[in-house]
Amino acid sequence: QVQLVESGGGLVQAGGSLRLSCAASGRTFTIFYMTWFRQAPGKEREFVAGIRWNGASTYYADSVTGRFTISRDNAENTVNLQMNSLKPEDTAVYSCAATSGGSVRYQGSYGYWGQGTQVTVSS
Numbered sequence: 569q570v571q572l573v574e575s576g577g578g579l580v581q582a583g584g585s586l587r588l589s590c591a592a593s594g595r596t597f598t599i600f601y602m603t604w605f606r607q608a609p610g611k612e613r614e615f616v617a618g619i620r621w622n623g624a625s626t627y628y629a630d631s632v633t634g635r636f637t638i639s640r641d642n643a644e645n646t647v648n649l650q651m652n653s654l655k656p657e658d659t660a661v662y663s664c665a666a667t668s669g670g671s672v673r674y675q676g677s678y679g680y681w682g683q684g685t686q687v688t689v690s691s
Contacts, residue, residue: 570594570666570680577685580654584689588649590664590682595623596667602647603627603677604638608689618672619647619655627672632658637673641685654689662687 576588592599603618617638620628626638637650647664663684671675 569598570596572664572666572680572682574662574664574682574685577687579688579690580658582654582689582691584654585650585652585685586654588651588662588664588685588687590647590649592645592647592666596645599666599677600669601672601677602640603665603666603667603672603678604647604649604656604662605665606662608657608660611660613675615675616671617649651687654687656689656691657690658687660687661685 571593573591580586599621601618604616605612605613605615606616612672615629619638619640635653638661639648644681649683662682664682666680667678
């Protein structure tokens with residue numbers, strides 16, 4: 569089992585920044601990808617950014633490329649999502665997820681999920 573705990577959500581004005589963190593514990597040696605998804609009210613959950621657990625590769629949705637950066641803190645078994653130049657359309661519940669394989673962008677690949685953290689961007 570892998571346990572995931574997110575932190576760092578909140579309210580920010582458009583153009584501002586937030587940093588989300590996802591701490592992994594348990595059988596972390598089984599993780600291949602760690603990824604952030606988000607779900608806005610009335611919309612389906614969507615891929616935001618992912619990283620190979622060894623940090624070798626990162627992946628981004630087109631809508632966040634150039635604004636968001638995903639990284640891994642090896643010492644803390646934590647994956648961070650630095651979100652800059654935030655827009656109102658970034659408002660959503662952000663959830664981190666972990667998988668031992670499959671497609672990084674496909675939420676069906678993920679068996680482990682955090683509880684989610686709210687990000688609200690005001691205009």
